[in-house]
Amino acid sequence: MQFVANHSSQSRLALMATLLMLLAVSLLPASVVAHDAGTFTVIVKESGPTPNNPQLVYNDSVWWYNVDSRENITHRIVWDSDGDGLYNGTLDWDSGNMSYECETDENGTKLDDDCRVTYEIPFNGTWGAGTYEYQDISSDGVIMNSTISVVSDSHTSDPNSPPVGGYEFGNDEENQEPQSDESEEERNWLLWLAGASGLLSILLIGLLLAMRSNDSLLNDDEGIEDDSAVMNSDSDINEIAEEE
Incomplete structure (x- = not known):
């Protein structure tokens, strides 16, 4: 169970890192390839x-x-x-x-x-x-x-x-x-960039909340299993004592 938990945690960390990279790239300004002077x-x-x-x-x-x-x-x-x-x-x-x-x-x-x-x-x-x-x-x-x-x-x-x-x-x-075509195109690009960045931010926050919820459920499951293990251990001890 510990291996599964670690594997799940690593997967979530990898997903979070990927999302952060995508968000950072989306916030970068548009790359302009200029004509080489000739x-x-x-x-x-x-x-x-x-x-x-x-x-x-x-x-x-x-x-x-x-x-x-x-x-x-x-x-x-x-x-x-x-x-x-x-x-x-x-x-x-x-x-x-x-x-x-x-x-x-x-x-x-x-x-x-x-x-x-x-x-x-x-x-x-x-x-x-x-x-x-x-x-x-x-x-x-x-x-x-x-x-x-x-x-x-x-x-x-x-x-x-x-x-x-x-x-x-x-x-x-x-x-x-x-x-004014060039300035109009630049304004449109900035508006699109702002909208895309906001959407990615919302998605990232939602995924973080979802992962926190999964962590809470996983911790609850681990607690239940630990309690069950303790109860089974106590039961085994009682059985051994009765047999003696």
């Missing part, structure tokens, strides 16, 4: 940027690289966030003149600090999800239009929405409402 290269050719309409994910960067080897030809990557045509705003892009190559000394140091062949824009804060219609202006006066689309990593925002805190070139709407 760098997307756009080759700037005589014919313009290639590819001219890439799609990226938030947290990526774009790296323009000038390979136009024509003599005395430079390229300039610009995006006018506020539409004033100046490219000098806080959110504007302006690569400056990108050359095919920069002259260096024998140690590989650039002789002209302003010379550049590349330009990079990160889409992870100042510029976020949205559509960016930018221009490649070459020094011979040719202007090539290109587009970069950046989608949200959460897959809830509209990929055609304007950049965070910015302006979509060619869109004159001044007051644009921010997207």
Whole structure:
């Protein structure tokens, strides 16, 4: 009987530990798998940027690289966030003149600090999800239009929405409402998490009460068996005494 009691107690302890683990897991915040930051290269050719309409994910960067080897030809990557045509705003892009190559000394140091062949824009804060219609202006006066689309990593925002805190070139709407899908989804998740945690807590309390009740019944059974054993022992002693 003692073995059965110990085995039953161990089973209840294992069940209790499992329930506590499940409850702890349910209280953990949702795990978000973020997109790994990557760098997307756009080759700037005589014919313009290639590819001219890439799609990226938030947290990526774009790296323009000038390979136009024509003599005395430079390229300039610009995006006018506020539409004033100046490219000098806080959110504007302006690569400056990108050359095919920069002259260096024998140690590989650039002789002209302003010379550049590349330009990079990160889409992870100042510029976020949205559509960016930018221009490649070459020094011979040719202007090539290109587009970069950046989608949200959460897959809830509209990929055609304007950049965070910015302006979509060619869109004159001044007051644009921010997207609220992501915050709404987060609120729904928190409500679901709170409800699930409360339900698991109630189930756990009920199981604990049930196990306590079983322990009480088991102790009562053991007490009855002990009393019966004592009575049987006394009866045996009396029988032996009578026989003698």
